[in-house]
Amino acid sequence: xxxxxxxxxxGETTAAYxxxxxxxxxxxxxxxxxxxxxxxxxxxxxxxxxxxxxTETSDASLMTLEIQxxxxxxxxxxxxxxxxxxxxxxxxxxDSGSGTMASHSSVDTSFWFAFSGFFVT
Numbered sequence: 001x002x003x004x005x006x007x008x009x010x011g012e013t014t015a016a017y018x019x020x021x022x023x024x025x026x027x028x029x030x031x032x033x034x035x036x037x038x039x040x041x042x043x044x045x046x047x048x049x050x051x052x053x054x055t056e057t058s059d060a061s062l063m064t065l066e067i068q069x070x071x072x073x074x075x076x077x078x079x080x081x082x083x084x085x086x087x088x089x090x091x092x093x094x095d096s097g098s099g100t101m102a103s104h105s106s107v108d109t110s111f112w113f114a115f116s117g118f119f120v121t
Contacts, residue, residue, distance in 0.1 A: 002040030004104070009033035012112060017047045019121070024048055026063070027116035038104040043087040044115070050083040051120045059083035063117025065090065071108030079115050088119075 008030055015028025024047065051059050063079030067090065076093040080101075090102035090113075 001043050004038035005036045006032045006038055006042075007034040007036070015115075019048070022051070022120050023118050024121055025116075025118045029112065029114040031112040032107075033110055035104075035109045040103060042090045042102045042104065042106065044079065044090070045087050046081065046085070046119070048121050049086045050081050052084045054083065057082065059120070061088075061117060061119040063088060063115050063119075065113060065115040065117075067107075067111060067113040069108070070106065070111040072106050074102060074106055077102075079117060081119055083120075088117075 010031040010033065012029045012031040015026060015030065017024055017026045026046065050061065053059055060080070060082040065077050065079040067074070067077050073095070074092040078091050079088040080091040081088040091099055092102055092106070094100045
């Protein structure tokens with residue numbers, strides 16, 4: 001989120017989406033094969049921006065997410081977005097039971113993740 005980048009590779013470099021009305025369904029599997037000085041939260045770009053801020057955080061969406069080969073200790077991982085955003089963040093539960101946004105230091109230079117979910121535009 002701050003600077004740098006992660007490089008995708010192999011056969012897992014794209015995702016797909018379907019928009020029906022205001023609902024956008026997304027799914028995919030992405031393999032990260034390298035990095036260039038990443039810094040900040042891990043974020044995955046969305047094809048469209050989520051809906052503007054609604055009352056009482058009713059604009060939040062969670063997405064099923066699996067991450068493997070990350071070389072860390074993160075568990076109970078989900079994708080999280082809250083309007084208006086054009087990305088989802090990777091949220092995990094740490095050892096203390098607190099929710100933490102994954103950052104560049106949460107993963108190695110090579111890992112993969114699969115995800116599916118929906119959000120409102």
